[in-house]
Amino acid sequence: MPDGRSGSGRYSHAMARRGSYAKGIAKREEILAVALERVATQGFRRTSIRDIAAAVGLTQAGLLHYFDSKDELWVAVLRRRDDADRAAQWDAPDLASLLAAVVRHNAEVPGLVQLFVNLSAAAATDPEHPAHGYFRERYESSRARMTADFQAMQADGRLRSDLEPEELASALLAVADGLQIQWLYDPTRDMAEHVELVTRLAMAEVTART
Amino acid sequence: MPDGRSGSGRYSHAMARRGSYAKGIAKREEILAVALERVATQGFRRTSIRDIAAAVGLTQAGLLHYFDSKDELWVAVLRRRDDADRAAQWDAPDLASLLAAVVRHNAEVPGLVQLFVNLSAAAATDPEHPAHGYFRERYESSRARMTADFQAMQADGRLRSDLEPEELASALLAVADGLQIQWLYDPTRDMAEHVELVTRLAMAEVTART
DNA sequence: GTCTATATTGCGATAGAC
DNA sequence: GTCTATCGCAATATAGAC
Incomplete structure (x- = not known):
């Protein structure tokens, strides 16, 4: 995406065209930012177009x-969050910890x-x-990325070898999604804690357990 | 999971009258059945009242x-399903298997x-x-019921003792919910399989593992 | 190109006649 | 108990102003 911001003031005809274009891009970015801010502060249900x-x-x-529709706008907001998360560079030893x-x-x-x-x-x-x-595609x-990571972890002996990597990946994503719902009904639930519980269960352990 | 509550008994004010009480009940039941059939065949989003x-x-x-509103109708449909699930008497040794x-x-x-x-x-x-x-209340x-079951299982030595029963209960419900979503996007995913994976990880094992 | 104004559609909900 | 009629709302489509 072009980042060029137009100068303010008067334009020649040609400048006006480029300026308008850049202005359009900027406006689009502004809409995304405001949509995110509104949905974050006043909630999804109360945020209309x-x-x-x-x-x-x-x-x-x-x-x-x-944006072609309200839902297209929301998708753009979520994509933006994905980009931000990806750029954030969390320090996590594996994808389960990253999740x-x-x-x-x-x-x-x-x-x-x-x-x-x-x-x-x-x-x-609704397809x-x-x-x-x-x-x-996101799922x-x-x-797929988690599955690959788990396969590598099994090869290293960091992950239990008696489970399907892809099944574990699905299950971990599901815990994260499912806990979001429980958390919305009861915010005292700790979402990340539950993801870590399942991760811990899947890890190969050195110590004996009772 | 079936929910321990009486389900089907929400009637609108007019139902309390004598007269064609039975007919009213029958009509209500018919509406519930048809609502279920419509949502099953043409999908949730395209089913209007x-x-x-x-x-x-x-x-x-x-x-x-x-029904006072469309959403009240849907709740009645779900309560009916809970009742049916509860009546079905699955043979499961514990609540995790029942799930x-x-x-x-x-x-x-x-x-x-x-x-x-x-x-x-x-x-x-939206509260x-x-x-x-x-x-x-359902969650x-x-x-709560699963937590109690897991506590008993820990006492029996059937469940790993190094995890919080309530956390495990939350996590299992979350896997079930989260997999529903992944399954809707990709019906080749086996929902129950994933629930069983996490259950298996939580079970105390007699045999050594790699 | 960018934006405003207007029209249309379909929904859930409500009032009141019978 | 069921109807007709209508409301208000949200989403969308389109015409055309600038």
Whole structure:
């Protein structure tokens, strides 16, 4: 994505075209930022397209010029979060620990959890939903990367050898997702703790247990 | 998981009258059955109360005489499923196995899974949602009963003693919920298998492992 | 190109007639 | 108990102003 920000003031005709383009990009970024801020602070359910539009000085129809639909906007917000998480460089020895770290961080951003839970549910039941492809691919790639990581860990003897890496990957992602829901109903639940519990169970242990 | 509560007994005010009481009950049951059938065949998102009403020979307003709102109707459908699950008398040695059995059965009824996933997500983010109380209590009671079961299993030496029973209960429910979503995106995933994987990891083992 | 204004559609919900 | 009629809302589509 071009990052060029237009200067303010008057433009020649040519500048105006480039300027308008850059302005459009900037506006799009502003919408994403505001959408994230609104959903984070006032919750998913209470954040309508009209709210966001008003907060960036547009009408609802004006906003939908930048995103084809409300759901496309939400997908863009989630992609942005994915990018931020990827850029954050958590220090985790493996992908299971990374998942726990990301989950721990998510507890600070309830609005995003609300968004994720609602959108993933809505898109799951409708193949035509704008977010369907996003989630499908996200699960597939997360599972694939984790599976590879677990295979390596089994080769190193860090992970129990008597379980299917892919099944464990699915199960860990599921714990993270399922706990998000329980956590929304009861915020005293510690999401990351549960991911770590299952991870711990899957780790090869040196010490005997009772 | 079946929930320990009486399920099917929410009637709207008008039902309390004598007169055609039995007929009213029968109609209500018919609506529940048809609602289940519609959501199962055409999916949750595309099932409006107008659809259901037409299928039972009523208008939308006529149907809402029996249920205060669309979401109340969905809750009644889910309570009915809980009742049926409870009545089914699965032969399972413990609640973790029971959960796996119920989950395995759920795979035969995708429409109900869609309904559960969507409604639990929508109600999670809105305390005023008609289904919020239902899910909150359902999670709480399922977790409580499972926790008690796990404590007994630890006393018997059937379960690893180095983990929190309540945490394990939460995690198992979360695996079941999270896998529902992954399964909706990719029906080749075996939901029950994953529940059993985590259960197996938590069980005390007699044999040595690698 | 970017945006506003307007129209249309479909939904759940409600009021009141019978 | 069920209807007709209508409301308000959200999402979307389109025409055309600038």
